Amino acid sequence: MREVNGTPTIAGTIDYDVKHQMTLLANSANWSETFTVSKARVTREGNDVHVNIAATSGGGTKATVHFSQGHILDSGPANGSIDYTTAAIPKGTVNPKAKTHYTYTFTKPGIISGSVSYDSAVYRCDNYYGSTRASRSGCAIPEAPTAVSMVGIPYINDGIRKLRANGGHYGDPNGGQPLHWMINPTQEDKNRKAVCSVPVPPDMQSAGRTSCDEYPFASTYEGGTHLPANQREITWVNVQENRSQGGTITAWRNKMHVMDGDPFYVTV
Numbered sequence: 001m002r003e004v005n006g007t008p009t010i011a012g013t014i015d016y017d018v019k020h021q022m023t024l025l026a027n028s029a030n031w032s033e034t035f036t037v038s039k040a041r042v043t044r045e046g047n048d049v050h051v052n053i054a055a056t057s058g059g060g061t062k063a064t065v066h067f068s069q070g071h072i073l074d075s076g077p078a079n080g081s082i083d084y085t086t087a088a089i090p091k092g093t094v095n096p097k098a099k100t101h102y103t104y105t106f107t108k109p110g111i112i113s114g115s116v117s118y119d120s121a122v123y124r125c126d127n128y129y130g131s132t133r134a135s136r137s138g139c140a141i142p143e144a145p146t147a148v149s150m151v152g153i154p155y156i157n158d159g160i161r162k163l164r165a166n167g168g169h170y171g172d173p174n175g176g177q178p179l180h181w182m183i184n185p186t187q188e189d190k191n192r193k194a195v196c197s198v199p200v201p202p203d204m205q206s207a208g209r210t211s212c213d214e215y216p217f218a219s220t221y222e223g224g225t226h227l228p229a230n231q232r233e234i235t236w237v238n239v240q241e242n243r244s245q246g247g248t249i250t251a252w253r254n255k256m257h258v259m260d261g262d263p264f265y266v267t268v
Contacts (some may be wrong), residue, residue: 011044011045011046011111011224012042012043012044012045012046012047012200013042013172014040014041014042014046014049014073014074014178015028015040015041015042016037016040016073017037017038017040018035018036018037018038018224019035019036019038020033020034020035020120021033021034021035021240022120022121024123024138024139024140024141025131025138025139026138026140026255026256026257027136027137027138027141028137028138028139029061029086029089029095029125029127029137029138029139030083030084030085030086031125031139032081032082032083032084032223033081033082033094033100034079034081034082035079035080035081035082036077036078036079036080037051037053037071037073037077037078037080037226039073039074039075039077039117039120040074041074042073042074042075042153044110046074046186047074047110048072048074048108049072049073049074049106049107049108050070050071050072050073050106050107050108051069051070051071051072051104051105051106052069052070052104052105052107053065053069053080053103053104053259054102054103054105055082055100055101055102055103055104056060056100057084057098057099057100057101058096058098058099059086059095059096059097059098059123059124059125059199060086060087060089060095060096060098060125061084061085061086061095061098061125062085062086063082063083063084063100064083064084064085064086064138064232065080065081065082066080066081066082066254067080067081068080068085073106080154083098088135088137089125089126089127089129089130089135089137090092090127090130090134091131091132092127092130093126093127093128093130094124094126094130094259095124095125095126096124096130097122097124097142098122098123098124099119099120099121099122099123099264100120101117101118101119101120102117102118102120102161103115103116103117103120104116104117104242117159120222121141121143121144122141122142122143123139123140123141123142124139124141124142124259125134125137125138126138126139126214126257126259128156128257128259129253129254135236136254138257139257140256140258140262142250142259142261142262142263143263144208145178145262145263145264146258146262146263146264146265147173147264147265147266147267148248148249148252148253148265148266148267149248149252149267149268150151150245150248150267150268151267151268153210153241153242153244153245154241155163155213155235155236155238155241156213156215156235156237156241156245157231157238157268158235159213159215159233159234159235160215160233160235160266160268161268162233163215163231163232163233164268165177166230167182167230167231168230168233169231170216170222170227170231170232170259171215171216171222171265172265172266173263173265173267176265177268178263178264178265179203179216179217179220179221179222179263179264179266180221180222180261180262180263180264181219181220181221181253181258181259181260181261181262181264182220182221182223182260182261183219183259183260184260188218188219188223188225189218191214191218191219191220191223191224191225191226192212192214192218192223192224194224194225195218195224195225195232195234196212196214196234198212198234200212200236201236202234204226207236208238209236209237209238210236210238210239211236211238211239211241211242211254212234212236213234213235213236213237213241213242213245214234215232215233215234215235215266216231216232217249220250221261234264236249247268256260
């Protein structure tokens with residue numbers, strides 16, 4: 001913009017692209033991001049415009065920008081990076097959700113300075129599974145569903161497959177609605193009792209499959225009877241298979257930092 005007779009007037013245009021790559025870590029609350037600013041396409045007085053880039057974060061995380069500040073946008077592409085450092089997270093703690101706020105400030109002699117800003121995806125860091133012996137701090141993008149695999153857990157896998165073959169779609173990564181994890185032991189117990197408080201069928205008793213496994217899991221917001229009957233099922237398994245499933249889910253939650261309300265899918 002240039003001031004003409006006291007009125008801000010468009011003096012030219014600048015068109016450029018920015019590509020970001022942010023890689024969070026499951027075993028650290030410190031990570032980095034890279035970005036590339038393309039060579040600008042300009043009209044009229046849009047040439048020789050300098051740019052400074054700033055970034056701020058939240059949720060206990062600090063963002064530090066590494067960029068050749070004052071870069072002339074139409075001189076060619078430019079690369080930069082951002083380092084994220086998070087203060088020590090106490091064990092059992094989940095930091096508030098946060099996002100990066102990027103600000104671009106443009107200057108040129110004789111031209112009115114301007115700026116644009118935008119935000120990254122939401123991220124969150126935690127040490128929920130940490131102990132007095134070791135920190136398990138890490139970060140995740142909670143709105144991006146992960147997936148837990150039931151492959152290799154035969155009866156449970158088969159039960160979910162049959163449900164999906166009959167139209168059950170919750171948790172199905174192939175076009176279904178995601179499930180949402182729930183951290184509420186009281187409600188989890190209610191969900192399990194709502195669907196598994198039934199006698200063991202005689203044929204399952206004979207086969208040693210006396211443990212009731214419910215899907216969706218009792219530890220989800222869709223568990224129990226929250227969904228219609230055609231969107232849920234129970235499978236009778238042996239105790240060892242139920243324990244195996246529990247171990248698989250715990251390892252997945254730990255690695256992917258799945259917290260209350262986070263969406264996820266189940267692969268079979």
